[in-house]
Amino acid sequence: MAVLVARQGRELQRYSPRTGGRIVVGCIPYLVRDDGELEVLVISSQKGHGMMFPKGGWEVDESMDDAARREALEEAGIRGDTGVVLGLWHYQSRRYQQTYEGYMFPLRVTDQLGQWPEMASRKRTWATVQEVMEGCQHAWMREALKELVDRHAKLQSAL
Numbered sequence: 001m002a003v004l005v006a007r008q009g010r011e012l013q014r015y016s017p018r019t020g021g022r023i024v025v026g027c028i029p030y031l032v033r034d035d036g037e038l039e040v041l042v043i044s045s046q047k048g049h050g051m052m053f054p055k056g057g058w059e060v061d062e063s064m065d066d067a068a069r070r071e072a073l074e075e076a077g078i079r080g081d082t083g084v085v086l087g088l089w090h091y092q093s094r095r096y097q098q099t100y101e102g103y104m105f106p107l108r109v110t111d112q113l114g115q116w117p118e119m120a121s122r123k124r125t126w127a128t129v130q131e132v133m134e135g136c137q138h139a140w141m142r143e144a145l146k147e148l149v150d151r152h153a154k155l156q157s158a159l
Helices: 064-075 131-135 141-159
Strands: 024-030 038-043 055-057 078-082 087-092 099-112 126-127
Touching: 024 064, 024 078, 024 141, 038 064, 038 131, 038 141, 055 064, 064 078, 064 099, 087 141, 099 141, 126 131, 131 141
Parallel strands: 024 099
Antiparallel strands: 024 038, 024 055, 038 126, 078 099, 087 099
């Protein structure tokens, strides 16, 4: 069995020429239930609280969707298939006085691992869209989830 290790450090990070802040890439891990409704996977912050989606710095040696899948594996212990980017959001870093650019992808979960790099510092939970809309403190992540829900609804209505 291979040991998975999370990347660390900022040496390979990409920074926005517009804001000077980091460019962050993340994903909304989801499954479609038998009734057609979405169920999404959220993680806690490294401090063990909150409700958020996997995300992290986009590094120079990877594509955006590779970065989204890497963050999902490192932070949530899941693998999956990314779809078309949901959008770009700007948000203020809580730790630094910088504006970050955050790109979010949908990630249809195909595998959930029993062990993953950040399992000691993060909890993962499957939740309904409503639970996440009520519990996620990050407005930009709620907006990305709404975009995924709207996209899913259009696909469902076309069937």
